[in-house]
Amino acid sequence: MPSPIDYQNLQPLAISFPSVSAKWIGRDFVDAVKVRWGIGRNSSKVTPGVYKIGNPDSQSDVFVSANYKLSFDILRKNLKSFNAWILVIDTKGVNVWCAAGKGNFGTETLVRSIDKTFLKSIVSHRRLIVPQLGAVGVAAHKIKEQTGFKVIFGPVQAADIAEFVKAGYKATPEMRKINFPFYERAKLIPVDLVYWKYRLLAALFVVFVFSGLDRSGFLFTKMLHTSLFPALNIFTGYLAGMVITPLLLPVIPARAFSLKGALWGLIFIVFLNLFFIAPNIERIALALMGIAVASFAALNFTGATTYTSLSGVKLEMKWSIPFQIGFAAVGLLLFIISKLI
Amino acid sequence: MQYLRNVVTLKLNGDLCTGCRLCAIVCPHAVFEIVNKKARIANIDNCMECGACALNCQFGAITVNSGVGCAAGILNGILNNTEPSCGCNATGENKTSCC
Structure with missing residues (x-):
């Protein structure tokens, strides 16, 4: 009960x-x-x-x-x-x-x-x-x-x-109003740097391996001795697009992010070239690849900003991605040619 | 800071507007201004198409093709044949600075 x-x-x-x-x-x-x-x-x-x-x-x-x-x-x-x-x-x-x-x-x-x-x-x-x-x-x-x-x-x-x-x-x-001041932009950089690391390693691996190309085939020692400059070109492009562009976003007046990135890539790669001796064809080849990387990395920052529109990014991608692919492809082709002549 | 010009899809139908001001309140880029008790688009190129104004206009005076202006997300959408989506999907993954 x-x-x-x-x-x-x-x-x-x-x-x-x-x-x-x-x-x-x-x-x-x-x-x-x-x-x-x-x-x-x-x-x-x-x-x-x-x-x-x-x-x-x-x-x-x-x-x-x-x-x-x-x-x-x-x-x-x-x-x-x-x-x-x-x-x-x-x-x-x-x-x-x-x-x-x-x-x-x-x-x-x-x-x-x-x-x-x-x-x-x-x-x-x-x-x-x-x-x-x-x-x-x-x-x-x-x-x-x-x-x-x-x-x-x-x-x-x-x-x-x-x-x-x-x-x-x-x-x-x-x-x-939402603003996008320097420290807000700076805070967003590390997570992207970490997120894209494998793709960066893949790109570095490609130029590393192609550095060993030779008329006589593939030379391992040539790869070890000549791969620093190519790798630095890619890495410089990466940093220009992923770190410099966001930090100094308003400095380059171009509105398109791919253009900002490409310009920063160009500036830093020209600077890098002052410290290395290389055939002109190799310089141009690597610069094209580095600029493509910088441009793409900068385009990617659109996702982190507080002011880019979907329609705008779609429009920018339509013309910039073919350019980036073109730069990277022509650059790689010239790089291979520079190894074989 | 302003992004590309003449590309956003924001539209305001002044006939439906009652001047409640909510669009001007929710907009994070001061796109709207209220003149004579009616909303007006003052700075269309400031618009980032977030969609807050359209969602909060109960009179249906505002339309915008809203979404996130994120290149990685759009690329993911094209590659996976889905809607644009950053790393941060429904499971709450939070990989890129998009989110």
Whole structure:
């Protein structure tokens, strides 16, 4: 027989929320550096759900975040002295902007996590602060329709949140803009450097092996003795496109990235040539290949920028990729000829 | 910084606009301005086709062929015969600086 219900001592169902601090500890700094170098990037996730910062109550603001650890860390760092809720939605560990572009930070996911976390019983107001870049995936009017919450788009940078809230949820035009300053560009370089390493090694391997070509066949010692200059041409092109172009992006006025990369490649390869003695045909051959690499590497940086459009990149690729393939092919052909004459 | 000129697909139908300003709020490149309670495209070449304005225009006044302007993604799409996609696919892989 079931025991009778003891109505005097019933405990109401209590839900507790994990509290997070605005302070970064050592591990957070290490994580921030690691993701930039592509280390453990896929496991850098925060468990989706509701978090507390300070001592929020039913009137406190709700800030929506992606579950990419760096996004979450930057948000909480900027909520110092706030009493607020953070609603972390499942974006598969991808940052707000990228996840918004792919629908993981979108209307549907946001509606689902509002329901799943019983947000309506946690707060009595009906407003959500969503990062502005989340607007790529979140339709404010649909959230209102489906959940009753009014979406307020916050500033682009979490660093402006305090000022934004103080101004009565109003962002200045500057807070609404995404810029692409030097240090932002610099931060994005390492992960691409690491990502393309095998393709770089493949290109280096090709010039390395072809360096040993000779009229009499293939000479191993010739390969060892003459491959440094060709390898340096490729490597210079790689660095010109992958490091110099992003760092000095506004310096070359050309708008097309492939053109910026090709010009930086040309400049650095001309400089490299000052230190080596080689037949002219070999110089030209290697320069063509190096420029092709620089141009392609720079074109690739379009994916990291904050201002290139899909239509624009498609247009640029249409004319630049045939040029890059042509440069590389003619360069390789001339290189082989230079070895045989 | 501005990318190639005269190429973006952004269009605004002024007749449908109610002047709610949301397009100007969500745009990260100040493409829109509000003049006499109507949105107007002020700097079309600043547009990166992110699609935030069109998605948040509940009156359907804005259209844009949106997507990510990423060469590696477009190349992947062509090679795999799919939509443009960077390393960061649905499983949340996050390989290039695209994401």
